[in-house]
Amino acid sequence: MGLREYKKKRDFSRTPEPPGEIRPEAGRRMYVIQKHEASHLHYDLRLEMEGILKSWAVPKGPSLDPGEKRLAVHVEDHPVEYGSFEGVIPEEEYGGGTVMLWDRGEWFPDGDASAKYRKGHLTFRLNGEKLKGSWTLARMGGKAGGEGKNWLLIKRSDEEAKSGKDILKDDLSVATGRTMDEIRTSRDRVWSGTEGEVAGPGQSEPPATKDPPDAATLPGARRSEMPSETKPQLAMLVKEPPQGERWIHEIKYDGYRILCFKRGKEVRLVSRNGKDWTSRFGSIARDASSLRMKNGILDGEVVVLRPDGTTDFQALQNAFEGLLPWGKIGKIGYYIFDILYYEGYDLTRTPLFRRKKVVKEVLEKGGAPPSMLYGDHIEGRGRTVYDHACRLGMEGIVSKRQDSRYEQRRSANWLKTKCVQRQEFVIGGYSEPGGSRVGFGALLVGFYNDSGELIYAGRVGTGFNEASLRRTMKALEALEQDKSPFQNPPKGRDARGVHWVSPELVSEVEFIEWTQEGILRHPSFKGLRKDKRPREIRREISALPPPDDGSAPRPSGHGKGNTVGGISLTNPGRIFYPEQGLTKISIAQYYERVADLIIPHLENRPLSLVRCPQGRQRKCFYQKHLTEQTPSVLRQIPVREKEDVGMYVAVKDLKGLISLVQLGVLEFHPWGSRGDRLEQPDRLIFDLDPGESITPHQLVQAVHLLRSFLEGLGLVCFLKATGGKGYHVVAPITRGPSWDELKEFAKRVAQQLVRMEPGLLVSVMTKSKRKGKVFLDYLRNGRGSTAVAPYSTRARLMAPVAAPLSWEELSPESAPDRFKVGNGPDLLSRPDPWVDFFSVRQAVTKTMMRKLGM
Template sequence: MVPVKKAAKKASAKKSTSADTASNAIDEQLERYRSMRDFRVTAEPSGASSAKSSSKTRGLPFCIQKHAASHLHYDFRLGWNGVLKSWAIAKGPSYVTGDKRLAVQVEDHPMEYGGFEGIIPAGQYGGGTVMLWDQGTWEPQPGYTDIDAGLRDGSLKFVMHGTKMKGKWALIRMGGKWAKEKKPNWLLIKEHDEFERGPNETPVTEAEPDSVVTGRSIEQIAKSEDHVWNSKDTAGQGNAWFRQESKGEVARLNSAKLAILETKLRKLPEERQPGFVSPQLALMAATPPLEKGWLHELKLDGYRMQARKDGKGVQMLTRTGLDWTNRVRSVANEVAKLAIDKVTLDGEVVVVAPNGTTNFADLQASMQEGGKHLLTYFCFDLLHVDGRNVRDLPLRERKELLGDVLNGADEDVVRVSEHIETGGAELLHKACELQAEGIVSKRASGKYSPGRSSDWLKMKCLHEQEFVVGGYTLPSNQIRGVGALLLGYYKDGQFVYAGRTGTGFTQKTHRILRDKLEELEQKTASFARVPADAKRGVIWVKPEMVVQVRFATWTADDQVRQAAFLGVREDKAAKEVVREDTEIALRPRGARRKEASHSVQPVAVAAKKVTAADVGEHAPVRLTHPAKVLDAQSGMTKQMLADYYWAVAEWMLPHIADRPVSLVRCPEGSGSPCFFQKHVNHMLPKGIGSVDIADKNGKVEPYITLNNAEALAGLAQMGVLEVHPWGSRNESLEQPDRLIFDLDPDEALTWKVLAGAATDVRAQLKKMGLESFVKTTGGKGLHVVVPIEPELEWPAIKDFARGVVVDMEKANPGLYLTKMTKAARVGKIYLDYLRNERGATSVAAYSPRARAGAPVSMPLSWSELKLAERPVFRVAEFSEWKARLKKDPWKGMSGVKQHITAAALESVGLKS
């Protein structure tokens, strides 16, 4: 056995003769790994020759980082497909073949992180000191060249070419009880070769303890603090790390900046620090201004707050002047550390999401439900500094001073809200791609003026605003919570009904909302008018609770569509809540204002321009391996599937939104094993919600629900080839609003016979006063769908559906069958009524199917049943049939208000 060589330690030690040399070495490493971050490697298929495969995979990067976080461990990282596949190993690797070192798989890391050595600030994920303990290249062992299969099946065998790590190694995923852990547990094992060591030899982690790049110890790296990794700041985008000067140099630079700031302030008018300044507010606009002289910032989704520092005391005041200091104590404590004695800041307290946008739901959870999310105060304006009024300065100058004031603050807690001066339209487009709320454009020369003015304009990607709760319904399951909230706003002194929301609730918010709303209950509605069908089962409340809601659009009758609850807003009075529409046309200062009907674009139009569901645009969702083929017959890729979901979202969502759904996932495509998923887990894409449903034993579980295009398109990342909704909505789970009759024919029957059978079902339903709609199943059958008012419960609906098909079987036993027996189906059509029971689902309109060719379940007009051949629609051929979306045969379904009458029940032998 040949021991690991120690020459590297001596060589790298030469690099650490000075702090600058070590820092420069890490800069070089970071740049090297940054250059790798966009490469892609595709594994050879099973059975490929080792020579051919190694040409693809030879020279893959690896690194091992010694990490002093909450405990000392080693992060083992293998570069694959543009990321670092990562495992945490408590004891580090061992050259003893009998040692099996536990390796806990963690999330993939950006490639650039493989070149990092330095500090991750406390409070961030992985906070502590990081050393580059070893690095080099790796490749799969012959016979184990399908790396994706190895990762999936839990068996990786590879050869390492590092300074400290050499030879053959294996990573094996553990089974049994270990397979039930939240994070997969693997074992790192040294295989027999010339590099293995005996149990009595010094472990490599002790023999080679220091950095392979700089030769520094973990203590020396911690003391230097020359490089910092912001895990919350654009990780993987190239800006996640920065190099900083020594602590002494930082103090000297800070002192110099404060002296310059004092010189600038001497020219400004003196004043006593105001107690509270009424905030400047933005008007809604359709598009960003095109002329020069505007600063464009991302719109933040949080709580607007003024930070008022007076000596050692700090107040955090809401937009209405309420003192919320204790609620955002971490921010107040950081403001208190500023070197300025008296200062008033204007900004927004937010929770930063992993993609760099802001998340109001997480913010509200942190402040009301005890959730633990880091709060960040983004400062976008400066109102007062050390007895000087800065509000009359141009905004550009105020922001320059703001940068000086915040110098030295912990940027994870308090930071300047950055801006760009050109490309407002591009910024809005990018914000929408990132699923941010939108942007705010501010006149660079403008003074700070309380109230709304045309100097500040806001453009939104998503419709999101406050509403007042005027009533609620009870959930149909056994939890303590709410079924739906009835929403409203004020207009000309009247409380206007704006629709309802029944999604977005967690178990905690269910309880919180129910407790608060019960205290506000009253006997009558406060709305000026409420549609008759919206009054059923409603408990009216005093219009005092304000909630934040995100929704798709306003309907023609001025109600929100596909609305999701985000949180309760305690910083805004109910009487201030109005409908947010575009209020001005963008125009140069001093230009004459035109009539709104000629000059104003609705926000919906502006938003659609940057998120148009057009097949020519890629869906704005993150995909790994977008070129991966999910259907071999048609050539449909993961990107094509995401783009399809994005393009048909407007037509598909009305049939799945605000319902529990089950997903058919086919990670390896339509020709490989697939499985159903109906419960929420961490694998789901952004935008997926949950609805709590109790089973027959009373056990409550979170079921998947979704109601926006981004969430739908994001399903492609998981290989979701089918979407199956319930026949009832979240707000009335026990009362279905759709009947489904599934016509499943023997394959020998012709299309004409099947189409005639669907027409028979339609005629049978018409006798009972029920209008119906038809669609292909994406297979050989047809679905006849009947929209109904949610009045009867599941058992009654199932019995009614059974009665309908049994009558048809009795009338034509030679063609129709109502029992599932396969042997009896020869030459017949099975009339499946079992889709109409609690928990049953059927494939959604416009959903693909997990079958060869990836066909689509397509709504048809009844006249299309007269076609000579069965119509077939495939995802890969969407460009050929997308024109039919302009004439949706199911367009009128939402307007059909019909009931299963007592006479209809009696006609199938049921009592009303």
């Protein structure tokens, strides 16, 4: 059909709709539904195909009930650019009325989309923000077909199908969060479609005006009541600043993080942990009340500015403690770098670069006093910005993605890079002073691990003056107790003359590095922190993404503190992952947390192991048979091999799992069959491995194709991110076929898919044929072949984990190695996506085999 009909019906000098052109096909296939209030309300379904958007008008909208067949009237093709259109078409123009971007995402056809479209029967999967799962578009025949224009849109039966749920009640724009009324009455009336994109050369931002910004015109802004409380977004610690123009870089201010809530003239200043500090920063509160902004929530940092422009945390703390009057500590200011709410609108979904523009305009046009400062930034050039910050003696920089939303949690969209190592520690004791020193000699400090234990991290004896010694000593004396609060207190000479205290004080410490034993090297006291709760203090580890759980090494040695899961670890402080400082005991503790999830996939199965006794950075090797004496907590399984019988190990409980970590095992690869019936596999496994130049969108497309094909045969399958470059698709099966039969079945599946998508898939191992394609590896289904277990660590950079995923989590925006030991809480806080894996009862049937020509 092309775009001739589309252009013929429209006057582009009058309508805001894009004229567009036919585009070359790309790897990603766009899908959108636009709610269109024209002469009659309807929903426009659009699927990208052959360089344009094939379009159907669905009068009643889509339904999640497979029993409901919704009429879909085929209309003229639209340009791909139309997929980002939201706004108002003038009434006198064709299709005049309000258009909302109701849903958007990708679609994945089953087989050749163009051929099936011409035949009038499309089956496909949607991965949208609202609609997901399998669907059918079928052209009606006879008189009902309306000369080929009338089709039926039908939800296929799968886990996304829901009878009785009206999906149309979800009635906000996925692009801007607006209702139809808000789009109709909006001043600009047209959304540009650039949410999530950074304005660059040739792409203009809204022009500057003398008026305060209109929140209703901002992409992603949602009308809402102003919340009475919120949490600040926090940055992850990294070793190197990110590169690229999509990042902006701000100075890391050395002060107190403060959220400013303003309602009329009333102002509340709230600390990072939710404490009301309005009275402590009275001058800032008074100045904020004078802003010509009626209602808003600002995010920033209160600092003391030195004459050279750097910040002085110690001076700020002295004023805080009443040791110096506020008027004598220097210029106090509030650097504002973000805005969460503005004049009736929630801005947390508005891209950062637009939020910062609002902050700047509010301060410049809102009569901001000198103490209210704009937290400026530099675009790109992260390394250069970082180097300059360090030369100027600053603490570091914070890097933020320009297109990111505001998240009330620690997020990889905000990254902090420090010039020196500096973090908070909990005080658990102090030593007697020596010589003429008053108060105490050194503070004994530590941090909490995931188990809620306070881990000793060393002594801090420098950085004090007489006033801070006396002030800190006064606070310590009130907290003295007989028992050490540390899980691993210092012993022998290091414990002499030590006074233990209840762990209620938090100190900020600057130091050079961590020793291999997990002790601070050359630490220096910077001050007490009353804005941090002791229980939230974790060891900060530089990584990308960094650990959220604070997993940290413990000192080497033996004893109770080095026992995990009933297994005593030797050399528990040995570094297994140097990039994060993760030690043997850190990895053992990770496996202790995931034991209930991983053991069912290892139990009673022969294991092939990847061992790295000296850590990932040293020599690692693949091992099927243990040469050392097999620990008694493991089971041995005899396996017939070519010339003799080999003894494999199998895990039966937590002790067995940890005993293998003790031996340096970093990867667990179980067989696809169990020890009682080795020759009859009970799972069908495909490994999708992207070749050179394959995009994330193409990889995801390949995964969806495989899933749709297997479900078409009648097999429910599960998804796993390998922790490497690709994905595994796994179908549990009842034991029946032999290894050879299952391998042949898997081979036929792979070959059939390659015939359907020869430009995307390949099923042969030859590397020269895999370039630019996804290798669909069916060989995991051969006898003796293995696949990495769900929740197993990988012996790779940054300690990735093979992670079970729900199908909703499959996205080109998320890498297959995104889950790490360090962000284990993210992995474990989700509902188990494989909760039904062991309850599925399905077989590879003769009917399935016949369909594949077996």
